[in-house]
Amino acid sequence: MADKSSRGLADIVAATTSISDIDGEEGRLFYRGYDIQDIGGRISFEECVHLLQRGTLPTRQELDALTEELMAAQHIGPTTEALLPHVTSGGTPMEALRTLVSSLSADDPDVGDSSIEADRRKATRLVAQMPILVARYEAARQGRQAPQIDPELSIAGNFLLQIGGERPSERAAEIFDACLVLHADHTMNASTFTARVIAATLSDIHSAITGAMGALRGPLHGGANEAVMNTLSSIEGDVDAVDEFVRAELEAGRKLMGFGHRVYKTEDPRATFLRKMSEELAELTGNRRYYEFSRRMEQVVFDAKGLYPNVDFYAASVYHALGIPTDLFTPVFAISRMSGWTAHVIEQHEDNRLIRPASEYTGPTDQRWVEISER
Ligand SMILES: CC(=O)SCCNC(=O)CCNC(=O)[C@H](O)C(C)(C)COP(=O)(O)OP(=O)(O)OC[C@H]1O[C@@H](n2cnc3c(N)ncnc32)[C@H](O)[C@@H]1OP(=O)(O)O
Numbered sequence: 001m002a003d004k005s006s007r008g009l010a011d012i013v014a015a016t017t018s019i020s021d022i023d024g025e026e027g028r029l030f031y032r033g034y035d036i037q038d039i040g041g042r043i044s045f046e047e048c049v050h051l052l053q054r055g056t057l058p059t060r061q062e063l064d065a066l067t068e069e070l071m072a073a074q075h076i077g078p079t080t081e082a083l084l085p086h087v088t089s090g091g092t093p094m095e096a097l098r099t100l101v102s103s104l105s106a107d108d109p110d111v112g113d114s115s116i117e118a119d120r121r122k123a124t125r126l127v128a129q130m131p132i133l134v135a136r137y138e139a140a141r142q143g144r145q146a147p148q149i150d151p152e153l154s155i156a157g158n159f160l161l162q163i164g165g166e167r168p169s170e171r172a173a174e175i176f177d178a179c180l181v182l183h184a185d186h187t188m189n190a191s192t193f194t195a196r197v198i199a200a201t202l203s204d205i206h207s208a209i210t211g212a213m214g215a216l217r218g219p220l221h222g223g224a225n226e227a228v229m230n231t232l233s234s235i236e237g238d239v240d241a242v243d244e245f246v247r248a249e250l251e252a253g254r255k256l257m258g259f260g261h262r263v264y265k266t267e268d269p270r271a272t273f274l275r276k277m278s279e280e281l282a283e284l285t286g287n288r289r290y291y292e293f294s295r296r297m298e299q300v301v302f303d304a305k306g307l308y309p310n311v312d313f314y315a316a317s318v319y320h321a322l323g324i325p326t327d328l329f330t331p332v333f334a335i336s337r338m339s340g341w342t343a344h345v346i347e348q349h350e351d352n353r354l355i356r357p358a359s360e361y362t363g364p365t366d367q368r369w370v371e372i373s374e375r
């Protein structure tokens, strides 16, 4: 029997990992020992994928080889293709994409092979396929074709091209690329933990990722970025209306999405980057409304509750300024987090033990069976 229970497994070490680390007191995040303050805005998402999945920042040659592999995998198979029209009409994008991601395994060349080598190949393919899936989903629900991939553009640039229908500005692609790096991994967050639990039964990588998608979707986790945008756009009037909105929400006992964190006791270092991006995009687009609303909300929430914004808070105004539809914000998170999830599945399979925590029983005891007619 366990010594004590921890609600929500807070502070419980559930895995050892060499992929990422967080110092919650200092507000620091590391990918394989590299401080996000150092690599954020400096490495591309493709380099980040190499770092997380393969363990090192790539040499030029390694990066070229990975980019080629990713390019070659940027398509979806006939099973997923056939499913697309069935999932675009009902439900949310995350529900549809969870189903579509699961279907990718049917056409994967390594289907049925759960060796580490096959895991690695599937991991690269999943990273390449996720932005294509989101873009194809968006095009399908709008009844149009997604533009062709441009081999000159990065994953980030191509995604903006496919969603927006035109080549993004260089700066927009750079900013989005940096966003993908910032969201790529975060130790034992709920979706990564889900993926590891599934992988630890020696299940396959697509099953683990499908579960992770389900966990990411919730508003207490990745779904918060969409909720933040809905909050910001629901506030009518000028920036002063933010004060009253926050007061009313807190008085009603509701949580403000995009604030608070299980691990960070100070500012989330990713929020520091995203705030700057939000400000820059406000200047570039000439629309400062959501940046200013966000700044005010941050101040008012801190004064009232001492809570800091998390990664999802400024991601909302950034994605909005980049022209991404609000209900694709969480799918965008999944595009990035695919790199971390897959790295964790590989790590779990490399040194596996079934994950099976204990529970503390709180139900009745000494019950006795009685005939159904007498209950
Ligand atoms: C990528 C990510 O997943 S980042 C997180 C995204 N999620 C959100 O932004 C949703 C809003 N935030 C939250 O719900 C929480 O802060 C979480 C889920 C992120 C962390 O939760 P936990 O560590 O379990 O903290 P918990 O929910 O128990 O909150 C502790 C206290 O702070 C309060 N609190 C925490 N976050 C918030 C918030 N966003 N707004 C208002 N109050 C909050 C709680 O009401 C609670 O108060 P109480 O002790 O008086 O009851």
Ligand SMILES: O=C([O-])CC(=O)C(=O)O
Pocket: 185, 186, 187, 188, 189, 190, 221, 262, 263, 310, 311
């Ligand atoms: O770590 C967490 O609990 C949530 C989070 O910030 C993330 O997954 O990026």
